[in-house]
Amino acid sequence: MRHKRRNDWKRAAFLLLGFVLLWNTVGAQIHYTIAEEVKEGSIVGNIAKDLGFDVSRVAKSKLRIASESSRQYFDVDTEKGELIVNGRIDRETLCGQAVNCLVPLQIIIEEPLQLHRVEIEIQDINDNAPNFHTKESVLKIAESAALGSRFPIESAEDPDSGKNSLKSYSLNSNEHFRLNVKALDGGRKVPELILDKPLDREKQLIHKLILTALDGGDPVRSGSTLLKIVVEDNNDNEPHFELQIYKASVQESAGIGSNVVTIKATDMDEGINGEIQYYFAAHTPDYVRKVFNVNPDSGEITVIGKLDHEGINSYTFDICAQDKGYPKLEGHSSVHIRVIDENDNPPEIILTSLPNPVPENATVGTVVALINVMDLDSGENGKVSLKIPKGFPFKLKSSFENHYSLITDSSLDRELNSEYNIEIVATDSGSPPLKTVKTINVTILDVNDNAPAFSQTSYNVYIKENNVAGSSLFSITALDSDVNNNAILTYSVVDSKVNDIPASSYFYINSENGTIYSMSSFDYEKVKRLTLIVQAKDHGSPSLSSNATLHVFILDQNDNAPSVIYPSAVMGSVSHQRMPRSAKPGHLVTKVTAVDADSGHNAWISYRLAEATDASLFSVNLHTGEVRTKRSLSEQEDSSQRLLIEIQDNGEPVQSTTVTVDVLIEDGFHEPISDYPKKSTDPNKKSGKITLYLIISLASVSLLCLMTFFMLLAKCARSSRGSSSCCIRRSDSGYKNPNRNLQIQLNTDGPIKYVEVLGGDMMSQSQSFGSYLSPMSEFSDFTLVKPSSTTDFTDTLNVLDASLPDSTWKFESQQTNFGLR
Structure with missing residues (x-):
C-alpha cells in the first residue's frame, strides 16, 4: 500500500513539475x-512572447x-x-527552509542592448521525509515524577517547506505517556511527553x-525514532530557571569567547540533588x-564560532538545567539571540553586459554597458551608491534599484582618446562606509573624420635638365590621424595640364608611397618650371582627400x-674685315658677338685671341669681343692678317667655339679686297649714302x-581696373626679366657703325633685327638678322647684355624686339 502511494505521489509531482503554474508581469519584471526537481529541458515559459518579441x-x-x-539553472531556446x-x-x-524561494534572472538583449528582470519562484514538492538525528534515544525519568510532568524529546527535521514540512507527531499507544507538541518561535514544533500514570520502577524498569x-504532503511522508524510558529512583525536585525565555543580542563581529548571556536555575533539593x-x-x-557553547557550571553562553548576520540573523534554542541527584531532574528554558548586522561586506559590482x-560619432546617451550592484549587508549597510570619476565623457543612469546603465555623456574623439579605463x-x-572599485575598459572605434594632411601646402623640387626618364624626383607624404582603412592613403596626380599637355605625360606617382618619377627628360632651354597638384585620398567611407602643389624647377646644365652672331661668314668659314694702315693704337677693327642658349654662369661668355699672324698687333676684349689694335702699323706689316678668336662659356665642362677673321690692311683710299660684289661708285656718294641710311634707321x-x-599706354589704361601695374607682362614661357623690353645701342667708334634695337620678352613672339654698315662695302647695305627662335634665344639676350658698351640706351616696351646695326 505504501509503495503504491509513493508511485501515485511521483506521478502527481512530475505532472506538477511539467507545467508553469503561474506567471505575471509587473512593469518590466516577469514572474514565473x-x-x-523539474526535469531538465522542461519549459518554464515563452520568454520572447512575454517580452513582446517576435x-x-x-x-x-x-x-x-x-x-x-x-x-546557471535556466537557459533560452533561441529557436522557440x-x-x-x-x-x-x-x-x-x-533556499533552505525560506518561505519564498525566488531565483532572479536578468534577460540581456544585445541588439539593441536591453535589460529585463525575471523572477522564478521555486515551489516545494514533498521530496523529503521527516528525520530524527538518532534512531534510538534514552530518557531517564524518576519514578516519583508527578502526573502531568513534561519531558522534552528529540524533534524531527524536514527540509521541505510549506505544507510539505513537518506537521505533526504521533506516539504509539501506551499506559503511562501521552504526546504533546509545543510550537516555538518561527513555527518549529517540538514534541514532549506528558506523564499520565504514575511510574513504578519495580514493575517496569524500561x-x-x-x-x-x-509531514503535510500528499502522499504523507514520515520518520520515526525509538524512545527508551528508563525509570529512576526518587529525586523529587527539578531545577527551575529564573526566566522562561532569555533574550540577548550579539554583534556579528563578536570574537571567539565573547559572553552573550548567562542563564541561571535553582533547585530546592539539598546536597548532590541540588547541584x-x-x-x-x-x-x-x-x-x-557550532556557534555557541554553554558552560555547564556557570551557565555562561559564549561564542565559539563565526557569526554572520547575512547567513543567520537570529538563533532560538532550548537549554536545560540538570541536577546531580538520582535520578537526575531537569528544568528547561529557551534562549533567543539576535545577531546585530555590521558593515562587514563591501559592495559587489557585477557587469551584466561587457562594455x-x-x-x-556615437550620439549622446548611447548605452555602453549594463551594471548591477549588491551588498549582502542589510539596512543602511546594504544601501549602495555608484559613481564614476569626473572628466570622462560617460555617466551612469539608474534603470531601477541597484541597476545602472553606463551611457555616453558628450561627444567622443578617438584621435584624442582611443580608449578609456573607467x-x-x-x-x-555603513559606518564606516565600505567601497569597491572596478575598472572597465571602453574602446572607441575610429570614424573617418580626418582628411589626410600634407606637411606643406606647396613643395619646391629642383632637377637638372637632361635627366634620365623614369628617375625618382621627390617623395611626398601625407599623414592621416585616423587608423586602419581610414588612414591608408592613395596618392595621385590631379588631372591638370602643363603647357596644354596632361601632367601625367610628364610625371608618374607611386600610389602607395607618394614617390614621384619623371616620365621624360627635360630641357631647360624649352621649359624652366612645371607645376602639378598631388592628391592624397584615404580609404574611408566616405573617403576624404587633400591636395598639395609641387613646383618642379629645371636646373640648367x-x-x-656659344653661337657666333657676328661676324657672319657668308663666303666660307672666314670673315673678312678691312682697316687703314694709318690706324692708331686702340682702333676698333671689328666686334665679335656671340650668344649662349644656357643661362647663369653657363652663359657667361669670354673672348680670347687663340692664334694670330702677328699676336703683338691685335688684342681681343675678354668681355665685349672687340678686336682693337695694340700699336701703330708700320709699312713693313703684312697687308693680310689672320686672327683665330676663341669664344668660351663659363660652364663646367667648358663649351667653346671659334671664328676666323681675315684683316686686310689698305693704304690710303684704294678699294680693298671685299667679300661682296664690287659696285662702281665714287667715295663722296658712298659716304653720303651711309649717313643717309644711318639717319633713316635712327x-x-x-x-x-x-x-x-603710346600703344602700351592705351593698353595699360584699359587693363588698370584689374591690375596695379602694366609695365611688365609675363608670358607662359617663364622668361622672368621684367626689364628686358626695348634696348637701343649706337656705336660709331671705328669703321664699323651699328645700331641695335632689342625689345620684348624673349619668350613671347618678339623680333630681333640688325643692320650693319661697313665702310668696306661699296654701298652702305643693311644686313637684317632674321627673327630669333623663342625657345633657343631666350637666354641669349641675357649674355648679350653683358657685352654691350656703356653707351647703350634702354627703353621699356612689351611686345616688339628689333635689332638694327
Missing part, C-alpha cells in the same frame, strides 16, 4: 512559478541570461524563444515508545552548537656651346619706339 528575432537579438547565482530548465533544481539546497513524525549543571536541550540543532566598443566606485552607507627706330610707347 515552477516546482522543484520568435524569429530571438537569435538575431542575441537574447541571453545573466544569473546572479554562481550556477522558450525559457527552459538547464539542470536539477533542489529547493532545499537553493518503557519503549515509538515516536513518529508526519545543577547546564546543557543544550536534546533537540538543539547542530548549527547552534561594447563605441564609435567616436573606475566605477560603489560605496555603501652647360649643354650648349628715325625709324625712334618712330617705332614712340608708337610702341
Whole structure:
C-alpha cells in the first residue's frame, strides 16, 4: 500500500513539475512559478512572447541570461524563444527552509542592448521525509515524577517547506505517556511527553515508545525514532530557571569567547540533588552548537564560532538545567539571540553586459554597458551608491534599484582618446562606509573624420635638365590621424595640364608611397618650371582627400656651346674685315658677338685671341669681343692678317667655339679686297649714302619706339581696373626679366657703325633685327638678322647684355624686339 502511494505521489509531482503554474508581469519584471526537481529541458515559459518579441528575432537579438547565482539553472531556446530548465533544481539546497524561494534572472538583449528582470519562484514538492538525528534515544525519568510532568524529546527535521514540512507527531499507544507538541518561535514544533500514570520502577524498569513524525504532503511522508524510558529512583525536585525565555543580542563581529548571556536555575533539593549543571536541550540543532557553547557550571553562553548576520540573523534554542541527584531532574528554558548586522561586506559590482566598443560619432546617451550592484549587508549597510570619476565623457543612469546603465555623456574623439579605463566606485552607507572599485575598459572605434594632411601646402623640387626618364624626383607624404582603412592613403596626380599637355605625360606617382618619377627628360632651354597638384585620398567611407602643389624647377646644365652672331661668314668659314694702315693704337677693327642658349654662369661668355699672324698687333676684349689694335702699323706689316678668336662659356665642362677673321690692311683710299660684289661708285656718294641710311634707321627706330610707347599706354589704361601695374607682362614661357623690353645701342667708334634695337620678352613672339654698315662695302647695305627662335634665344639676350658698351640706351616696351646695326 505504501509503495503504491509513493508511485501515485511521483506521478502527481512530475505532472506538477511539467507545467508553469503561474506567471505575471509587473512593469518590466516577469514572474514565473515552477516546482522543484523539474526535469531538465522542461519549459518554464515563452520568454520572447512575454517580452513582446517576435520568435524569429530571438537569435538575431542575441537574447541571453545573466544569473546572479554562481550556477546557471535556466537557459533560452533561441529557436522557440522558450525559457527552459538547464539542470536539477533542489529547493532545499537553493533556499533552505525560506518561505519564498525566488531565483532572479536578468534577460540581456544585445541588439539593441536591453535589460529585463525575471523572477522564478521555486515551489516545494514533498521530496523529503521527516528525520530524527538518532534512531534510538534514552530518557531517564524518576519514578516519583508527578502526573502531568513534561519531558522534552528529540524533534524531527524536514527540509521541505510549506505544507510539505513537518506537521505533526504521533506516539504509539501506551499506559503511562501521552504526546504533546509545543510550537516555538518561527513555527518549529517540538514534541514532549506528558506523564499520565504514575511510574513504578519495580514493575517496569524500561518503557519503549515509538515516536513518529508526519509531514503535510500528499502522499504523507514520515520518520520515526525509538524512545527508551528508563525509570529512576526518587529525586523529587527539578531545577527551575529564573526566566522562561532569555533574550540577548550579539554583534556579528563578536570574537571567539565573547559572553552573550548567562542563564541561571535553582533547585530546592539539598546536597548532590541540588547541584545543577547546564546543557543544550536534546533537540538543539547542530548549527547552534557550532556557534555557541554553554558552560555547564556557570551557565555562561559564549561564542565559539563565526557569526554572520547575512547567513543567520537570529538563533532560538532550548537549554536545560540538570541536577546531580538520582535520578537526575531537569528544568528547561529557551534562549533567543539576535545577531546585530555590521558593515562587514563591501559592495559587489557585477557587469551584466561587457562594455561594447563605441564609435567616436556615437550620439549622446548611447548605452555602453549594463551594471548591477549588491551588498549582502542589510539596512543602511546594504544601501549602495555608484559613481564614476569626473572628466570622462560617460555617466551612469539608474534603470531601477541597484541597476545602472553606463551611457555616453558628450561627444567622443578617438584621435584624442582611443580608449578609456573607467573606475566605477560603489560605496555603501555603513559606518564606516565600505567601497569597491572596478575598472572597465571602453574602446572607441575610429570614424573617418580626418582628411589626410600634407606637411606643406606647396613643395619646391629642383632637377637638372637632361635627366634620365623614369628617375625618382621627390617623395611626398601625407599623414592621416585616423587608423586602419581610414588612414591608408592613395596618392595621385590631379588631372591638370602643363603647357596644354596632361601632367601625367610628364610625371608618374607611386600610389602607395607618394614617390614621384619623371616620365621624360627635360630641357631647360624649352621649359624652366612645371607645376602639378598631388592628391592624397584615404580609404574611408566616405573617403576624404587633400591636395598639395609641387613646383618642379629645371636646373640648367652647360649643354650648349656659344653661337657666333657676328661676324657672319657668308663666303666660307672666314670673315673678312678691312682697316687703314694709318690706324692708331686702340682702333676698333671689328666686334665679335656671340650668344649662349644656357643661362647663369653657363652663359657667361669670354673672348680670347687663340692664334694670330702677328699676336703683338691685335688684342681681343675678354668681355665685349672687340678686336682693337695694340700699336701703330708700320709699312713693313703684312697687308693680310689672320686672327683665330676663341669664344668660351663659363660652364663646367667648358663649351667653346671659334671664328676666323681675315684683316686686310689698305693704304690710303684704294678699294680693298671685299667679300661682296664690287659696285662702281665714287667715295663722296658712298659716304653720303651711309649717313643717309644711318639717319633713316635712327628715325625709324625712334618712330617705332614712340608708337610702341603710346600703344602700351592705351593698353595699360584699359587693363588698370584689374591690375596695379602694366609695365611688365609675363608670358607662359617663364622668361622672368621684367626689364628686358626695348634696348637701343649706337656705336660709331671705328669703321664699323651699328645700331641695335632689342625689345620684348624673349619668350613671347618678339623680333630681333640688325643692320650693319661697313665702310668696306661699296654701298652702305643693311644686313637684317632674321627673327630669333623663342625657345633657343631666350637666354641669349641675357649674355648679350653683358657685352654691350656703356653707351647703350634702354627703353621699356612689351611686345616688339628689333635689332638694327
